[in-house]
Amino acid sequence: MSWLPHTVIQPYQVLTPNKPIVWAIGGSDSSGGAGIQADIQAINGLRDDDALGHRTAAQACTLITTVTAQNSESVSDLLAMPLDLLEQQWLQLLADMPPAVIKISLLANPAQVEWLAEQLANWPAGLPQPLVIYDPVAIASSGDTLTAEPILDAVKNDLLRHVDILTPNANEVLAMTGIALLSSADLDRAFAVLRQHGVKTVLFKGGHTGLLMDVPVTDDHVLDAWTNGDHWRLCLSPQLNTHHGHGTGCSFAASLASALAQGYALEDAFALAHAYVQQGLKAAIGQGKGPGPVLHLGWPKHWQDFPKTANELAEFDTEHTECQPCPNRLGLYPVVPTIEWLQRLLAFGVKTIQLRAKGLSDAQAEPLVKQAVALGKQYQARVFINDYWQLAIKHGAYGVHLGQEDVTDADVEKIARSGIRLGLSTHGYFEMLRAVQLKPSYLALGHIFATTTKDMPSTPQGLQKLAQQACLLASSDLRISSVAIGGIDLERAEQVMRTEIGSIAVVRAMTQAADPEQASQDWLNLVGVGDDNIA
Structure with missing residues (x-):
């Protein structure tokens, strides 16, 4: 799903379909x-250069608005770049390296602001519209003013x-809206004011926010x-x-x-971005006096x-069992719609399987669940109920699988x-970071490739993102297994198995x-049946 101008930006969207070029528009810091x-x-x-030989990287291009004279303690002087020089920087880059994202920070005076607004308003019709991020810098961390006017x-x-995307801290929110961020309700109030000025989304940076009295x-x-x-996304x-x-x-x-x-x-x-800054702050050292x-x-x-991530503040207050x-490796993991398919694949030697019979009432589903549980015991297999x-609890199933749209309505504590x-x-x-807080048995990471089995609001992740997430999960001390799912055929499965993933789930392949x-034997030869411990 690609972003289009004047539409509501959703949190699950991939917003930049063109080349990974970022224009950084801002001031030069002589202290670096x-x-x-x-x-x-x-x-x-x-x-990132991963073990599969994939590389992900963006290219920074710069438009300098201001040259400052500063060190780690103070700013002594600044020089605003003239508009004709800004114009030349803009035109040169536009002709050769148009951006996927424009990141704006320091603008020195109203003339620069008005000039930039005009360029954005008159973006060339033949070029994809860039995503615009504005980090409203006006005051240095030393407290010195960075704008000429x-x-x-x-x-x-x-x-x-x-x-x-506007990325203000608490001081910048106060300056732009007159609202001090003292409680969670103030975040809503501030966003309402900023939206009146046309901002599509706001990311309130917490480094200077301090305490929210009700959080x-x-x-x-x-x-x-x-x-x-309409939606919130929170990082803590x-x-x-x-x-x-x-x-x-x-x-x-x-x-x-x-990243965008x-x-x-x-x-x-x-x-x-939150993790990138956290690791950088942990290792930060001073070379100057400030x-x-x-x-x-x-x-x-x-x-x-x-x-930790959440869609609502209340999620941070809940502890889960x-x-x-x-097992760390569940092996080949078919997802099937009927009892007949489940029994057939178990007879072929599959040891992990899921019954996904959608849209049934409990009365219709109960006999299927009972049969699935009985078959799991008969074949000493891990049968999950979708x-x-x-x-699943009532009839003693090995496990249950829930999607993101279902987990909110389920009693996860009762399941645990x-x-x-x-x-x-x-x-x-x-979603992975959010789901981990529920302390599940495994996470299904998907969808990896395009799939026709389910309408997906998100875009396919691909092998590199799978490898990154599986590696990250493996770096934790959590007892959570991983499963790759979505559009994986036998040809692609070999590459999937080269990641840190524990298992592969398949639907159409069976x-x-x-x-x-x-097909079952070919898959089992490649992926295996998983670890021996069934209990």
Whole structure:
């Protein structure tokens, strides 16, 4: 799903269909820790070369609005670039390297704001519309003013209507809306004001937010919050006790831009940017007398650097019981629609299987669940029931599988306490991090390739994203198995198995095979039946 101008931006969307080029529009920081210097490091630095030989990277291009004279303690002078030079920078890049994302930070005066707004308003019809991120920098972390003249009125009147994602901290929210972020309700109020100026979405950066009086977890955690007015996406990490953090806001917005340009869904780019800054702050050191900059350490790959994620604040207050674990490798994992298919594949030697019979009442589903559980015991196999979790508990199934759309209505605590296993579907970094907090038995990471078995709002993730997420999950100390699902045929399965994934789930590969018995043997020879421990 590609982003189109003037449509509501959804958290699961991939917003940048064109080349991964990011234009960073902002000021030069002579100390090298913030501004354009931080933008270049974050945009180019958020790159990954994985074990499968895939490379993901974005290219930073720059339009310099201001040259500053500053060090780690203060700003002594600044020079705003003339509009004709800005125009030449713009035209040169537009002719050769048009952007997927434009990341805006420091604008020196109202004339620059108005000029930029005009360029965005008159974007060439023959070029794909870029995503626009605005990080409203006006004050340095030292407290010095970075603009030659006040620009707030020009920003509100001319620029904000062209902004897709605004990334203000609490001080910038106060300046732009007059609202102090003292409670969670203030986030809603501030967004309503900003939306009146045309902003499509806002990502409230938590580094300067401080405490939200009605959200106790913010006493010792940093909360970043994104909204489009209909949905919220939240990232939460422990507050770091560090004196260093020069360029934190620049690095966050720039790494967000980089991930978006590389084709990550908005909510996933959000989680990646949060992790990128967290790992950089943990390693930050000072070389001057003042605070040192965020260190740019590349693609975040360590579980402890990633945030807890949620769609609602209340999710952070809930503790969950750990579900019974599965074997680390579940092996070949067919998903079938009928008891007949389930029995047939179990007879072929499959040891992990799911019954997915959609749209039935409990009365219609109950005899199927009973048969599935009995067959699992007969063949000493791991039989999961899709959706009908109450019936799965009632009849002692090995496990139950729930999708993202179903887990909200299920009693996850009751499932965990019953002793049966729980599998959850996820579709990216953000959903994986959120699902982990429910302490399931396994996570299904998908959909990897295009599939016709189910209408999906998200885009296919591909092998590289699968490898990244499976590797990240494996780096944790969690007892959660992983399963790849979605459009995986036998030809692609060999590459999937080269990742850190534990199992492969298939649908059409069995039920639409010309010779299901031969297909089962081919798959079992490649993927295996999983670990021996069935209990």
